Each structure stands twice: as C-alpha cells, then as structure tokens.
Amino acid sequence: METSWILLAGALLLSLLVLRRRHAKNRRLPPGPLAVPLFGNLLWLRNSAADVEPLLLKLFNRYGPVVTLRMGTRLAIFVADRRLAHAALVGAGAVTMANRPQAATSSLLGVSDNIITRADYGPVWRLLRRNLVAETLHPSRVRQFAPARAWVRGVLMDKLRAGSGAGDDEPGDVMEAFRYTMFCLLVLMCFGERLDEPAVRAIEDAERTWLLYISHQMSVFFFFPSVTRHVFRGRLQTARALRRRQAELFVPLINARREYKRQAMAGQAPARETTFQHSYVDTLLDITLPAELGHRALTDDEIVALCSEFLTAGTDTTSTGLQWIMAELVKNPAVQDRLHAEIKATCGDDAEAVSEEAVHGMPYLKAVILEGLRKHPPGHFVLPHKAAEDMDVGGYLIPKGATVNFMVAEMGRDEQEWERPMEFVPERFLEGGDGVGVDMTGTKGIRMMPFGVGRRICAGLSIAMLHLEFFVANMVREFEWREAPGHEVEFGEKSEFTTVMKKPLRPRLVPRRS
Structure with missing residues (x-):
C-alpha cells in the first residue's frame, strides 16, 4: 500500500511538471526584431549595442512597452512601462529580480564580480552592501564628513568664479568643475585623505577613461566572445592597462590607510589636517x-x-544631476528666483554658506531636485537585472536567466502619468501638484525611479539627495545663473557613462554678494 501511494504521488508530480512545462511553452517572449541563432538580432549589423537607447525608442513604438533583443547568445528584455516594472521588481517578490547578469568582460579581463553592483544576490552581496550602508552611508557617518563637504563647497565656488565669464571672458564648462569637486569629495570619503589637485586629477582621469572605454569599446564581446577575444585582443589589452593604472593609483592609498589603522591601534595615529579619522x-x-x-x-x-x-x-551620477538641474535653472529664471527667495528667507544675509541643516527645511529646493531627477535622470537605464526563475510580466514569459532592464527616463516622462512631462515644473511636487507623495523607493508604485527600485535599489539614495540639495542651494545663493550669448542652453542628450548634455552648459555667473 505504501509503495502504491509513493507511485501515485510521483505520477502526480510528473504530471504537474509536464503541465508547467507545456504552460511555459504556450507563453511567449516579448516581441522583438528578427534574430538568428548565435549572432542575435540582425539589426546589430547597422546599430551599436553601446548606444542602444535611440533604437529601443523606435522598437517600443513598434512593438509595445516590452521588447526582446538578442545580443549574441544573451537574451535581453527591456521594459518601459512603470506598472510592468513594479510587477517585476516588487510584485514578483524581493529576490526574483535581485541577481545580476555576468558582465561580458568580467571573465575576459579577470575582473572580480565581488562588488555591490555586480555580485549576485547572496551572502557576499549582503555583506558588502551592509558594510557600505552601516559604516559609510549611515547618517552618523555622513555627518562626520560634513567638514569635507564644506571644504568641497569652497573648492567648487572657486572653480565657478574662475570660469564665470566675467568681463570679456568666455564662460567655462561647469560640468568640468562639478566632476572635479565631486571627485575631491568622494576620494576623501573613500581613502580618508584630502589630496591635492594633481592627485585628484590623476584619479579622475583614470576612472573616467576606464568607464568610457568599458561603456563604448567593449560591447563587441557580447557577440561570439570565443572569437572576438582574438579579433579585438587590442581592446582587451587596453582595458587591462586601464585597470592596472587604477591599481597603481589606489594601492598606495590603501596601504596608507593600513598604516594609519595600525598606528591608531597603537595610539600613534598622525593628527594631520588632511587626514580623516574614518x-x-x-x-x-x-x-x-x-x-x-x-x-x-x-x-x-x-x-x-x-x-x-x-x-x-558618487561622482558621475551626482555631477550629471547637477549639470541638468542648473541648466534648467538657467533656462527658467522664474524658478531660480523663487528658489533663491526660499534660500534667502531660510538662511538670511549673514550666513557664510547654506548649511546642511538648512537644506532640510526648504521644500521648494527639494521640489527642484526631484523635478530635475524626473525629467533628466542621470542614468536612463538601471543596472541590468537577471531573472532568478521563469516569470510572467504583462502576459509575456521572462525566462530564468534572462537579462532584464528598465527604462528610467521613459517612466519619468510618461505623459499618461505626468502633466506636461517635458516641462520643468518643480511645483508639481508641492501641495496640489501631480507629483505630491511620489515614492522614490517604488514600494507602493513606480512613477519615477532614478535610483532603481526593489532589492537592488541604489544604497546611496539619501546621500545623493543631500549632495544635490546642498550644492544646488549654495550655487544659487552665491551666483545668479544666466544664459550667456552664444552659449544658449540646449537639452540635447549624449550617452557617456551617464546621459549628459550634448552641448555643455556654459552659463554666465553673476555674483549675488560682494
């Protein structure tokens, strides 16, 4: 009798598995252009995988809000609809989309995936993320770096004054000042040492060169990597050299912190002004x-x-956000005037700068930042996710192991969700506006997701908002940002590591104080 029950249970289980497999076969992948085995979509013969966004916008118009692309043997699914994104990232469960696909270049370059943005969901990722959040991004730790932000504020103002376009001088590219000063701040937070300009510039150059090369020159390895690794071996050699350059700059700074910690344990830590305790x-x-x-x-x-x-x-994303927000303030002087009035009413005329405590009491400042992130998210895609199991999104099959990406900019500019989405209207985030109560974490629903959503949401959301609010408030308090003749603001976009202004912002800066 017991054997009969075991056989019956086994038969039922087998039937369920067969039915499930048939059901999976009956479901279909999201639509997409013609593909051939091994190579993928034929459209890669005339389009670059390194700049896929313009292509995707055409495909969404043709196929709908979920599109399938094949890059070599990799299946990639792109989602532009906010409701479907919420269903996949939140509704399907915390870990269903918590993994990452392996980067095509990781194994080719021998680069470890033991970093927060690349590690699969598991004990290593939890350990690294918990360490970052608790030991560096916790509010108590963030407050420890307030002197660093005050120093960087001064550096930024000096750079802006030098390129302000006063008199007959041509106005400078403010993005360069934004990037450099954010590197000053993040290098200090990372290595605990306030470095001089040549040292910061060297790190900035190494990081930017590496990022741009990986973003734009390595997509060929999506296709036939066993072949392309030989055909394009020069690119791999260049990438390895760029990685070695990072190590040459970073390892001495890491060893310096080892020595600092050793001396601190012995009660002998140097009390240099340029060295931070953490x-x-x-x-x-x-x-x-x-x-x-x-x-x-x-x-x-x-x-x-x-x-x-x-x-x-912490550098490219923040500096890109600053560029777009300040460009909008140049183009919308009434918004800038209202923001300046709020800053002046909060801080008065005597304060040396806008303090971090003061920015928390400025609702219009926060609205300006949110509107900038909605209309101009620094990243138009979140980092890619990988499906941990077969799942259904919008009636389509997302198979286990598929790479899934989400169109951040499309969701923030959805005309069915936002009134006049292509206009810069910070008032939408104030009482009575269509953005009131927007949930940046996307837990209840996605309306904009500049920091991602779900288990892999950006750990630096809070500190990024602080940096944007702090530096925007201080720049508007210090200068009136005007459009310079011959350098009119244009909102064309260009894909680098982030999505930056195609025509760099070159405003005329008029000091507000003597």
Whole structure:
C-alpha cells in the first residue's frame, strides 16, 4: 500500500511538471526584431549595442512597452512601462529580480564580480552592501564628513568664479568643475585623505577613461566572445592597462590607510589636517568574506574594484544631476528666483554658506531636485537585472536567466502619468501638484525611479539627495545663473557613462554678494 501511494504521488508530480512545462511553452517572449541563432538580432549589423537607447525608442513604438533583443547568445528584455516594472521588481517578490547578469568582460579581463553592483544576490552581496550602508552611508557617518563637504563647497565656488565669464571672458564648462569637486569629495570619503589637485586629477582621469572605454569599446564581446577575444585582443589589452593604472593609483592609498589603522591601534595615529579619522577603505580592510569564499580578507584587487565602484557611483551620477538641474535653472529664471527667495528667507544675509541643516527645511529646493531627477535622470537605464526563475510580466514569459532592464527616463516622462512631462515644473511636487507623495523607493508604485527600485535599489539614495540639495542651494545663493550669448542652453542628450548634455552648459555667473 505504501509503495502504491509513493507511485501515485510521483505520477502526480510528473504530471504537474509536464503541465508547467507545456504552460511555459504556450507563453511567449516579448516581441522583438528578427534574430538568428548565435549572432542575435540582425539589426546589430547597422546599430551599436553601446548606444542602444535611440533604437529601443523606435522598437517600443513598434512593438509595445516590452521588447526582446538578442545580443549574441544573451537574451535581453527591456521594459518601459512603470506598472510592468513594479510587477517585476516588487510584485514578483524581493529576490526574483535581485541577481545580476555576468558582465561580458568580467571573465575576459579577470575582473572580480565581488562588488555591490555586480555580485549576485547572496551572502557576499549582503555583506558588502551592509558594510557600505552601516559604516559609510549611515547618517552618523555622513555627518562626520560634513567638514569635507564644506571644504568641497569652497573648492567648487572657486572653480565657478574662475570660469564665470566675467568681463570679456568666455564662460567655462561647469560640468568640468562639478566632476572635479565631486571627485575631491568622494576620494576623501573613500581613502580618508584630502589630496591635492594633481592627485585628484590623476584619479579622475583614470576612472573616467576606464568607464568610457568599458561603456563604448567593449560591447563587441557580447557577440561570439570565443572569437572576438582574438579579433579585438587590442581592446582587451587596453582595458587591462586601464585597470592596472587604477591599481597603481589606489594601492598606495590603501596601504596608507593600513598604516594609519595600525598606528591608531597603537595610539600613534598622525593628527594631520588632511587626514580623516574614518574612510570607506577602513571598513573594507575589516571585512572577512564568508566561508564559501575561504573566510578571508578582501584582496587588494577586490578593494581596488570596490573603491572604483564607490567613486563612480558618487561622482558621475551626482555631477550629471547637477549639470541638468542648473541648466534648467538657467533656462527658467522664474524658478531660480523663487528658489533663491526660499534660500534667502531660510538662511538670511549673514550666513557664510547654506548649511546642511538648512537644506532640510526648504521644500521648494527639494521640489527642484526631484523635478530635475524626473525629467533628466542621470542614468536612463538601471543596472541590468537577471531573472532568478521563469516569470510572467504583462502576459509575456521572462525566462530564468534572462537579462532584464528598465527604462528610467521613459517612466519619468510618461505623459499618461505626468502633466506636461517635458516641462520643468518643480511645483508639481508641492501641495496640489501631480507629483505630491511620489515614492522614490517604488514600494507602493513606480512613477519615477532614478535610483532603481526593489532589492537592488541604489544604497546611496539619501546621500545623493543631500549632495544635490546642498550644492544646488549654495550655487544659487552665491551666483545668479544666466544664459550667456552664444552659449544658449540646449537639452540635447549624449550617452557617456551617464546621459549628459550634448552641448555643455556654459552659463554666465553673476555674483549675488560682494
């Protein structure tokens, strides 16, 4: 009798598996253009995978809000609809979309995936993210770096004054000033040392060159990597050289923190003005990886990769956000006037600068930042996700292992969700506006998602908002931002690592105070 029950249960289980497999076969992938085995879509013969957004916008118009592309043997699905994005990232469960596809170049370059943005959901990712959030991005830690932000504010104002376009001088490209000063701040937070300009410039150059090369020159390895690794071996050699350059710059700074920690343990830490008591590297030196990775400390290569990730996440995105927001304030002087009036009413005329405490009491400032992120998210895509299991999105099959990406800019500019979406209207985030109560985490629903949504949401959301609010408020208090003749603001976009202004912002800056 017992054997009969076991056979019956086995038969039922087999039937269920067969039915499930048939059901999966009956579901279909989202639509997309013609593809051939191994190579993928034929459209790659005339389109670049490194700049896929213009192509996707055409495909969404043709096929609808979910589109399938094949890049070599990789299946990539792109979602432009906010409701479908919420269903996939939140409604399907916390971990269904929490994994990352392996980067095509990771194995080719021997680059570790033991970083927060690349690691699969699991013990390593949880350890690294928990360390970042608790030991560096926690509000108490963020407050420790207030003197660093005050120093960088002064550096930024000096750079802006030097390129202000006063008199007969041509106005400078403010994006260059934004990038440099954000590197000053993030390098200090990362390595615990306030470096001089040549040292910061060297790190900035190494990071920017690496990012742009990886973003624009390595997409060929999506296709037939066993072949393209030989055909384009020069690109791999260049990428390895760029990675070595990062290590040459970072390892001495990492070793300096090792020595600092050793001296601090012995009560002999140097009391230099340029040295901070805490840094991100300090926390990485204290990490022990879980047992499945040998219960060991991080290697120098892994620390270099994590430092590069930290610098990238906090510099390019923030400086790009600043560029777009200040361009909108130049183009919309009434908005700038209202913002300046709020700053003046909050801080008065005597304060040396807008403090971090003051920005928390400025609702119109926050509305300006939110509107900038809605209309001009620095990243038009979130980092790609990987489906942990077969799932249904909008009636389509998303198969296990597929790469899934979400169109951030399309959701923030959805005319069915936002009134006049292509106009810059910060008032929409004030009482009575269509953006009141927007949930940046997307838990209840997605209306805009500049920091992503779900388990892999950007860990730096709060500090990014602080940096944007702090620096925008101080720049508007210090200068009136005007359009310069011959350098009119244009909102054309260009894809670099982030989506920047195609025509750089070159405003005329008029000091508001003597």
